[in-house]
Amino acid sequence: MKKIGILFGQENTFPQAFVDRINEKKQKDIIAEFVSIPQVEQAVATDYAVIIDRISQDVPFYRAYLKNAAICGTAVINNPFWWSADEKFFNNAVAVQVGVPVPKTVLLPSKDRPDDTNEKSFRNLQMMNWDAIFQHIGFPAFMKPHAGGGWKHVYKLHNAEEFFRAYGETNQLVMLFQEAIDFDDYFRCYCIGGKEVRIMPYEPRNPHHLRYVSETKATGPAAKKLLATVKDYVIKLNQALGYDFNTVEFAVRDGIPYAIDFGNPAPDADVYSVGQENFDWVVETAANYAIERARAHKPGQSNLTWGTFIRHSAQGQGLAPAATQTNAADPAKPKSKKKTTAS
Numbered sequence: 001m002k003k004i005g006i007l008f009g010q011e012n013t014f015p016q017a018f019v020d021r022i023n024e025k026k027q028k029d030i031i032a033e034f035v036s037i038p039q040v041e042q043a044v045a046t047d048y049a050v051i052i053d054r055i056s057q058d059v060p061f062y063r064a065y066l067k068n069a070a071i072c073g074t075a076v077i078n079n080p081f082w083w084s085a086d087e088k089f090f091n092n093a094v095a096v097q098v099g100v101p102v103p104k105t106v107l108l109p110s111k112d113r114p115d116d117t118n119e120k121s122f123r124n125l126q127m128m129n130w131d132a133i134f135q136h137i138g139f140p141a142f143m144k145p146h147a148g149g150g151w152k153h154v155y156k157l158h159n160a161e162e163f164f165r166a167y168g169e170t171n172q173l174v175m176l177f178q179e180a181i182d183f184d185d186y187f188r189c190y191c192i193g194g195k196e197v198r199i200m201p202y203e204p205r206n207p208h209h210l211r212y213v214s215e216t217k218a219t220g221p222a223a224k225k226l227l228a229t230v231k232d233y234v235i236k237l238n239q240a241l242g243y244d245f246n247t248v249e250f251a252v253r254d255g256i257p258y259a260i261d262f263g264n265p266a267p268d269a270d271v272y273s274v275g276q277e278n279f280d281w282v283v284e285t286a287a288n289y290a291i292e293r294a295r296a297h298k299p300g301q302s303n304l305t306w307g308t309f310i311r312h313s314a315q316g317q318g319l320a321p322a323a324t325q326t327n328a329a330d331p332a333k334p335k336s337k338k339k340t341t342a343s
Contacts, residue, residue, distance in 0.1 A: 002049040002294045005035035007062060009055035014269040014283065018052070021287040030294050032287075040065050045072035049297040050290050052077045052245065054266045075293045075303035077244040078265040082307065087147035089176055091241065091263050094309055097319040098240050100233045101258045103179040106133050107146060110172045133177065134160055140180045145173050156180070181258050183251035185217045187230055190267065190282060191238040191246050193289040194305070197231045198281050200274070202249065212275050222255065230257050237262050240319060242307025244293075245286065 004022055008015045015034065022032035035051055046069045053076055056062040066080040095102045109125060143166055144154040153173060155166040167175070188202035188211075201214040218226050234248045237259060247267035250257035269286075271279040297303050312319055 002030050002297060003047055004030065004032040004050045004052075004290045004294050005046075005048040006032070006052045007035040007055055007066070009058060011054065011270055013271040013279070015054070017271075017279070017283045018286055018290075021283050022291060025287065025291065027291055030291055032290070037065060040068060042068060043072060045069070045300075046074050048074050049294045049299075049303075050075045050077065052286065052290060053080065053083075056080060057083070057266055070302075070304055073298070073300045073303060075297055077290070077293065077305075078246070079242060079244075079304045079306065081304070082242055082310070083265050086241065086263055088144075088261075088263060089146040091237075092259075094240050094319065095237060095259050095262070097309075098236045100236055101256055103181055103258055103260065104137055105176050105178040106137060108143075108167070108175045108177055110170070110174050111167050112171045114172050130160070134163070137177055137179050142178045142180055143167065143170075143175050144178070145170075146176050147174070181251040181253050181260065183253055184255075185226070185250075185252035185257075186214070187216075187250045187252070187257070188212075189230060189234045189248045189250070190278075190285075191234050191243070191248060192282075192285045193244060193292070194239045194242075195235065196285050196289070197234050198278065198285070199227055199230055199234075200278055204249075209273050212273065212278060218252070218255075226252065226255065226257065233257060233259060238307075240308050242305050242310065244289070244305050 006015050006018055019032040019034065022030070035048065048069065051066065051069060051074055053062070053066055056066055063080055063084065066074075066076050067084075070076045070080055089105065089107050092102045092105050108128070109122070113119075113121065139160075140156060140158050141163075142154060142156055143163065145152070153170065153175075155162075157163045157166060163177075186202050186204060188200050190196075190198040190200070200212055201216050203211055203214040206213065216223055216227075230250055233250070237248055238246055241263070243263075243265055245265060245267070246262070247264040248262040249260045251260050252258070268274060269279065269282045274282070293303070309319055
């Protein structure tokens with residue numbers, strides 16, 4: 001019997017629906033349940049062929065448990081080793097490599113020195129040319145942590161004075177300074193298994209429970225082309241990063257979708273925020289994918305997903321030929337003054 005487990009925290013609707021849907025399918029020798037963790041001993045396998053991880057980003061004990069499970073053969077969704085290493089600034093660099101437009105972004109050193117460092121720890125770092133940075137990114141802009149999510153420590157800035165005031169509040173956080181995209185359309189897209197995509201119109205400025213109450217502004221052939229491009233970009237990003245279960249957000253300016261936030265390996269899947277239709281799709285697609293992974297599971301071997309970035313790097317290859325790499329700078333088109341957002 002192959003067991004599929006789901007590891008979760010405070011969420012309620014998705015975990016139970018996921019387990020129920022798998023068990024309703026009555027697959028031979030496959031069952032699903034909530035993960036139950038006894039004593040954790042190094043290099044001792046779990047009882048699970050597959051575990052879907054929804055909480056280890058907040059609980060370090062769970063992340064250590066999942067890494068141990070993974071090296072003993074459990075197919076952990078998402079790969080806990082890659083999830084531990086990933087962060088937003090790197091994601092943007094990968095997007096450029098695979099030809100997906102992203103906002104212009106600069107990495108900023110922490111305002112305060114990390115503990116146990118002093119001025120000598122930073123003698124390789126030049127003084128920041130703030131005027132050049134502001135000219136490159138422009139205002140309005142967003143400043144946000146280079147890793148993490150949940151809209152924590154995100155600032156929308158309109159001038160240098162606001163920038164320095166906000167920067168002074170960031171303490172030891174390493175931040176991104178990123179151009180604001182004036183958008184006509186906005187989408188949040190589920191991607192499961194690196195192949196199944198659900199594109200959802202999304203309004204990030206609405207209250208949380210109303211963000212999925214939105215409609216695509218583009219119409220006709222333009223909308224069809226836009227959605228096809230969005231789907232292509234979603235698959236490119238998730239296959240490059242190796243995420244089995246993720247969401248990607250796009251802000252659309254002048255018909256061009258810019259990837260804004262695409263490292264969400266435990267994305268919101270609550271029925272009361274995403275809505276019943278989206279919820280049903282996520283439950284069904286995640287259940288089918290978990291069953292697929294359980295059937296393919298090989299005991300005692302690695303059953304993790306690794307993205308093309310890792311595989312190509314191991315072979316000494318790049319993600320894309322230099323001639324096809326897309327710069328994230330603005331296309332040579334006039335800007336319209338629309339809504340702005342950041343993740």
